[in-house]
Amino acid sequence: MAYQWDFAPVLANAPFLAEGLANTLKITGTALVCGVVLGLALALLRLSPRCFLSWPAGFVIEVFRTTPPLVQLFWFFFALPILVGIEMTPFVAGAVTFSIQSASFFAEVFRAGIQSIERGQWDGARAIGMRHDQALRRIILPQAVKRMIPAFMERAIELMKTTTLIATISYADLLFAANEISQKTFRPLETYTVVALIYFVVIFLASQVARLVELRLARSGESTVH
């Protein structure tokens, strides 16, 4: 007997799904902003000639790039609160994990971007009397960031997909809403299909924007880093 599809019970829970999507965007946005800022800091530390700055930064980057995000999330949610004696909400644990995790990837993008700028730009900045940090802020980074845009957007999209892991520690994101609705309505097929489609639409649109931006940069003759 053919299965009778029935999307009505799922659609009746549309407000739940909307709230889940809003929470997914909230955790993605939070981790993205923190990740970029922290990533820049990590990149600058790693590029430092002083080894007591560059080694710890390199260590953090390597550890977070080399271990699975879900293990990191469990560590921050179940282990860290006991270690430091504070209560962690699922949102905070997720925000901390995804921020540091994406920061370690953003750091490598920043590093590649900064290193791709020709030495002459540094020399020129020094010649007109700029200090190192002035040259970095006014001359190097503005040029480097433009080359990094495609890699950034790619990472941001990866980050959004990674945030689904937060459903495993019961933060009410879109995937968690799916788990709840599926159990409540006994309609797992329809629920998970709808939720997969919602993710697809959001992520596909973001990917298309990223593709357009990359094409435009390529047409303007801008070189990019990955």
Place this chain on the structure above:
Amino acid sequence: MRWDFASVFDNTDALLVGAAGTLRIFAICLVLGLSLGLLVGLGRYSRNRWLHIPATVFVEFFRNTPVLVQILWFYFALPILLPFQISPLAAASLGISLNSAAFSAEIYRGGIQSIETGQWDGARALGMRWGQAMRRIILPQALKRMLPALTNRAIEIFKMSTLASAVAYVELLQQGKLIASLNYNPIEAYTAVAVIFFVFLWPLVQFSYFLERRLRRDE
């Protein structure tokens, strides 16, 4: 707070079972994902629309949805359409393999496209058919260029294998959860799991850096 790893070492057996589970699903997804990816990549490369369009839809769909959603779909949703149950291993392997196939398809396609047309012309001049040229001339050269990206995919697959714990497949993280809940030692249990993953993955990551450096030097 005193660290007490003894309670973790007492459970070495459970961790070994978990490590075996992790390696098993990693091997399955690596083989399935990378070989299916080659087929899909050839479809993407093909000018035949009956191959190109389905391959493109497959790639776009699996690249643009989160792998955890895919795994849960295969575990909770797919069995409704099938006359039989799906095991946690099967659901997680399906999700991770198809996801990896979509990502590696683009690696294969890019690698094949990067080979100069002169290589194709030369192969044809020697009387090779398309399949022969692809197998003997194009793919061996393309594989060398793709090796760093494929190694990165393997690393991603290893990391993704932890998602199988979401459907209660017995792997390292799942065993870590079990140990933590039985012994009330989440700090030690999860730290041990993280360290084990690091030990497995660090050599792979270093190997991928080495391949990238060598490729840059050779090109």
